[in-house]
Amino acid sequence: MDRVIAFPLMGNYHVPAKYLLSKISDCKVMDAPKITSKTIELGSKNSPDFVCMPFKYTLGTYIECLDMGANTLIQMGGGCRYGYYSELQEKILKDLGYDFEYYNLVSKGYADIFKIYNTLKKINPKLKKIKSIYHFIITKNMVKYIDKIEDYIRGNKGFEEVDGCFDKEFNDMLNSYLNNKGLISLYLRYKKYKKRIKNIKLKKIDKRIKIGVIGELYTLMEPFANYNIEDALYKFNVEVKRFTNVTYLLFEKGKKSKKYLKKLNNVKYKMGADALDNIYYTKYLIDNKYDGIIHIKSSFCTPEIGSMGIINKMCEENDMPVLFMSMDSNTSKVGMETRLEAFYDMIEMRKNNG
Amino acid sequence: MDKCYLGVDIGSISTKGVIIDSNYNILSSNYIWTEGSPIEAVKRLIPTLKVPDGYKLSGIGTTGSARKLIGLMLGANIVKNEIIAHAIGTLNYYPDCKTILEIGGQDSKIIIINNGIITDYAMNTLCAAGTGSFLSSQSKRIGVDINDFGDMALNSKNPVKIAARCTVFAESDLIHKAQLGYKKEDIVAGLCKSIVLNYLNNVGKGKKIREPIVFQGGVSKNKGVVKYFNEVLNTKVIVDDNSHLMGAIGVAILSAKDNSNLDFNLDINDIKFETKGFECHGCSNSCEIVKIFKDDKFIDAFGNRCDKTIRIKQ
Amino acid sequence: MKIGIPRSLYYYYFKDLWINFFDFLDIDIIVSPKTTREILDLGINNSVDEMCLSMKNYIGHVFYLKDKCDYILIPRIDNYGLDNQTCTNFLSSYDIINNLIDTKILNYNINLRNNETELSGLFKISSLLGIDKGKMKKAYIYAKEKEKSIRESKIKENIEKLNSNKKKILLVGHPYNLYDELIGKQVIKMLTDLDIEIIYSDLFDTNDEFKYYSKELYWKYSKDNIGSIVKCKDKIDGIIFISSFPCGLDSLVNELVIRKLDKPYINLIIDDVESSGGIETRIESFVDIINS
Numbered sequence: 001m002d003r004v005i006a007f008p009l010m011g012n013y014h015v016p017a018k019y020l021l022s023k024i025s026d027c028k029v030m031d032a033p034k035i036t037s038k039t040i041e042l043g044s045k046n047s048p049d050f051v052c053m054p055f056k057y058t059l060g061t062y063i064e065c066l067d068m069g070a071n072t073l074i075q076m077g078g079g080c081r082y083g084y085y086s087e088l089q090e091k092i093l094k095d096l097g098y099d100f101e102y103y104n105l106v107s108k109g110y111a112d113i114f115k116i117y118n119t120l121k122k123i124n125p126k127l128k129k130i131k132s133i134y135h136f137i138i139t140k141n142m143v144k145y146i147d148k149i150e151d152y153i154r155g156n157k158g159f160e161e162v163d164g165c166f167d168k169e170f171n172d173m174l175n176s177y178l179n180n181k182g183l184i185s186l187y188l189r190y191k192k193y194k195k196r197i198k199n200i201k202l203k204k205i206d207k208r209i210k211i212g213v214i215g216e217l218y219t220l221m222e223p224f225a226n227y228n229i230e231d232a233l234y235k236f237n238v239e240v241k242r243f244t245n246v247t248y249l250l251f252e253k254g255k256k257s258k259k260y261l262k263k264l265n266n267v268k269y270k271m272g273a274d275a276l277d278n279i280y281y282t283k284y285l286i287d288n289k290y291d292g293i294i295h296i297k298s299s300f301c302t303p304e305i306g307s308m309g310i311i312n313k314m315c316e317e318n319d320m321p322v323l324f325m326s327m328d329s330n331t332s333k334v335g336m337e338t339r340l341e342a343f344y345d346m347i348e349m350r351k352n353n354g
Numbered sequence: 355m356d357k358c359y360l361g362v363d364i365g366s367i368s369t370k371g372v373i374i375d376s377n378y379n380i381l382s383s384n385y386i387w388t389e390g391s392p393i394e395a396v397k398r399l400i401p402t403l404k405v406p407d408g409y410k411l412s413g414i415g416t417t418g419s420a421r422k423l424i425g426l427m428l429g430a431n432i433v434k435n436e437i438i439a440h441a442i443g444t445l446n447y448y449p450d451c452k453t454i455l456e457i458g459g460q461d462s463k464i465i466i467i468n469n470g471i472i473t474d475y476a477m478n479t480l481c482a483a484g485t486g487s488f489l490s491s492q493s494k495r496i497g498v499d500i501n502d503f504g505d506m507a508l509n510s511k512n513p514v515k516i517a518a519r520c521t522v523f524a525e526s527d528l529i530h531k532a533q534l535g536y537k538k539e540d541i542v543a544g545l546c547k548s549i550v551l552n553y554l555n556n557v558g559k560g561k562k563i564r565e566p567i568v569f570q571g572g573v574s575k576n577k578g579v580v581k582y583f584n585e586v587l588n589t590k591v592i593v594d595d596n597s598h599l600m601g602a603i604g605v606a607i608l609s610a611k612d613n614s615n616l617d618f619n620l621d622i623n624d625i626k627f628e629t630k631g632f633e634c635h636g637c638s639n640s641c642e643i644v645k646i647f648k649d650d651k652f653i654d655a656f657g658n659r660c661d662k663t664i665r666i667k668q
Numbered sequence: 669m670k671i672g673i674p675r676s677l678y679y680y681y682f683k684d685l686w687i688n689f690f691d692f693l694d695i696d697i698i699v700s701p702k703t704t705r706e707i708l709d710l711g712i713n714n715s716v717d718e719m720c721l722s723m724k725n726y727i728g729h730v731f732y733l734k735d736k737c738d739y740i741l742i743p744r745i746d747n748y749g750l751d752n753q754t755c756t757n758f759l760s761s762y763d764i765i766n767n768l769i770d771t772k773i774l775n776y777n778i779n780l781r782n783n784e785t786e787l788s789g790l791f792k793i794s795s796l797l798g799i800d801k802g803k804m805k806k807a808y809i810y811a812k813e814k815e816k817s818i819r820e821s822k823i824k825e826n827i828e829k830l831n832s833n834k835k836k837i838l839l840v841g842h843p844y845n846l847y848d849e850l851i852g853k854q855v856i857k858m859l860t861d862l863d864i865e866i867i868y869s870d871l872f873d874t875n876d877e878f879k880y881y882s883k884e885l886y887w888k889y890s891k892d893n894i895g896s897i898v899k900c901k902d903k904i905d906g907i908i909f910i911s912s913f914p915c916g917l918d919s920l921v922n923e924l925v926i927r928k929l930d931k932p933y934i935n936l937i938i939d940d941v942e943s944s945g946g947i948e949t950r951i952e953s954f955v956d957i958i959n960s
Contacts, residue, residue: 271759343475
């Protein structure tokens with residue numbers, strides 16, 4: 001039987017993930033279908049009620065992939081409850097009668113490079129250390145380049161003169177990354193698209209409204225999970241700032257907690273998952289005179305629920321508008337748009353009267 | 355001819371309409387049940403609203419959950435979300451108002467106002483527990499007409515405690531309390547009180563509720579809920595006679611301020627207005643699209659994440 | 669000087685240690701009373717709406733104490749070593765509460781991966797209170813012994829009950845839920861009235877037993893809960909899981925165990941404790957099944 005690998009989606013990271021897995025496994029790597037309401041339906045139906053949303057989304061994606069012929073599933077989540085998803089998801093899928101192999105790259109909630117290598121070795125026994133290190137480095141850079149470009153886009157997409165310019169260049173860039181021919185080739189592609197994206201014509205606006213988007217990582221990074229909140233904000237001509245991305249989570253977060261605790265005088269400890277990070281971002285956004293903060297998370301996300309009280313207090317003390325959004329499978333797009341629209345209107349009213 | 359303006363607020367449960375003059379006085383108003391179909395509801399509502407002789411309709415505004423759809427249907431010059439609409443409407447009558455509590459059919463919200471500017475607001479995050487639709491489904495369950503609900507609650511001396519954070523828990527608790535033989539009025543009063551507590555814990559949490567407080571939305575017509583707001587907040591909340599119309603009034607005012615000077619007409623009954631939903635497969639996004647047809651002519655679509663759909667499916 | 673101890677969360681893990689420790693040092697303590705509706709309401713009114721019932725309850729107990737003592741004792745538990753983490757509420761409750769009240773908080777941190785132990789933690793707060801190091805050490809040894817003997821006798825009693833002739837039900841849940849007056853006590857009372865022998869999941873010495881159900885589990889308290897099932901499943905007639913809504917860990921771990929379980933069980937998720945009606949019906953019918 002030929003191995004067909006599938007993995008759950010999150011934002012645009014399926015590009016580096018697919019690159020890595022296809023280089024390293026020498027097998028077919030499936031493009032998981034984009035998350036739709038059917039995915040959520042499938043996921044919710046087979047999940048425990050009070051589990052957080054990412055569990056339901058990824059489970060739904062697995063079911064869709066298995067139905068499309070995947071036979072090897074890979075889970076890459078780590079941290080908080082994500083780390084424990086795999087064991088229960090495997091059980092649920094086996095109970096549903098699917099036959100497949102399941103590999104968890106980030107078991108027990110943390111990433112261990114040797115463990116990842118050993119797991120990948122199980123998938124591809126011919127895997128060589130040198131080769132895998134080389135492709136790890138390329139993948140890491142790819143993630144870094146995507147994050148850098150996305151960061152720029154977030155700041156400017158709300159002001160593009162012609163709609164769709166950013167999307168087009170960005171998608172072309174992602175496609176070009178997939179068939180890069182090595183480190184240098186990847187770098188040149190990054191350079192090329194960076195130049196093109198920075199050359200996109202922008203509308204001149206005197207006082208840009210700037211909004212920071214913070215919260216739980218999956219809901220922030222997967223547009224379907226957040227009803228494409230960033231695109232909705234661009235329509236209001238808003239500059240968006242988001243701190244959370246994979247580069248940050250994998251390569252920077254570990255070192256930053258101490259710095260955050262030093263700079264914050266209202267928190268003493270790490271509070272689990274990204275709660276401390278989000279409290280720090282709140283301070284950053286207040287200090288840097290942003291116009292509003294949107295905190296977004298999956299329902300029942302315990303660490304973020306813990307951070308909300310503190311974030312709310314900081315915003316109140318500093319007269320910073322904040323909008324909390326909790327996503328579950330019943331959240332409606334209309335309800336979400338109403339809240340966003342009102343938030344924007346409120347900020348504008350405050351700006352014009354302040 | 356004097357100018358007048360129409361505001362329509364289409365909620366999940368009820369549809370409200372109002373016509374105001376340029377001094378924002380109400381000339382005509384009505385509200386009816388939405389019954390799941392905003393288009394049909396508006397078609398029934400509009401003929402009941404009279405543009406008085408000597409007036410010319412110079413603006414239309416829509417708000418509420420179906421604001422976009424109905425905005426297209428009526429050719430509105432203003433389509434605004436209900437938070438802003440409610441605030442504008444309320445400020446017209448109570449310029450000093452600092453807090454607006456609103457409980458509608460599916461949504462509830464709190465709006466904090468400072469010097470006439472919205473400075474903060476929140477909407478319900480959890481399920482429909484504690485909103486109007488929850489109240490009416492529970493009143494059916496215990497066999498009380500929703501219109502008698504408020505008066506009945508006022509008769510109670512001992513409201514029963516009911517767990518109302520989540521609809522599922524609330525229903526099982528309610529059934530249980532009914533079986534234990536509690537008096538109906540005590541159960542009804544308990545429901546009213548639980549709505550208030552649930553609202554303050556969910557929507558009002560962390561917000562500074564300062565007087566004057568205006569309470570509106572369909573549930574504000576329920577005297578029991580008003581009583582427990584007064585009791586729990588230890589103050590007197592203001593409930594306007596037109597509290598259920600504030601959204602419609604607000605958006606009518608916004609349409610007046612817009613000064614579009616267009617000519618509007620309300621002969622919508624002959625117009626065939628249709629929506630069709632489908633899942634677009636133009637790309638892998640698989641968006642769920644709602645397409646709108648006026649007299650069989652495609653006029654717009656929403657739900658799409660790109661403009662491909664409209665190009666392909668037109 | 670008086671130290672307040674909220675009767676919730678940490679209390680159910682450390683009460684014997686703390687009470688004897690402060691007793692030896694002649695320091696006054698005040699433990700908040702058994703949970704009442706008023707205490708829980710204090711919690712509900714002062715916490716984020718989406719928090720789990722147990723955390724709200726804890727906040728309620730803290731608010732009850734805040735004007736009745738000089739310090740409130742709130743530890744923080746990061747981990748009990750590698751692969752032995754806790755729910756994030758145990759990581760965040762200190763900071764959450766420190767941002768809610770002005771009362772001084774006595775706080776220490778347990779992070780065994782970083783060599784921050786219970787002893788070093790108690791040492792830290794003792795020096796803050798001006799207690800001599802030698803005296804503190806004696807108090808710790810004394811309290812630790814007391815704690816050990818109390819626990820041993822409770823475990824012995826729990827295990828002896830497995831030989832009872834009555835029908836036996838294992839209650840699986842976190843001790844702060846099982847023994848809370850408004851959360852678990854109602855279940856215990858109903859079962860006692862139905863003449864059931866109750867076995868408690870926290871009163872076992874467990875080790876790696878949890879692996880029978882879960883290879884990947886890395887939460888200490890969940891491991892203990894699940895391990896208890898492995899230890900006694902052949903001697904019991906049924907299992908009742910008790911969780912507070914919406915417990916993140918239980919939502920995953922209990923589901924996995926339930927899918928592998930070959931015993932009758934019910935899964936009680938308790939939100940607002942006023943709704944005990946439904947629980948009663950479920951427990952009665954469960955006991956009927958076991959008895960038939």
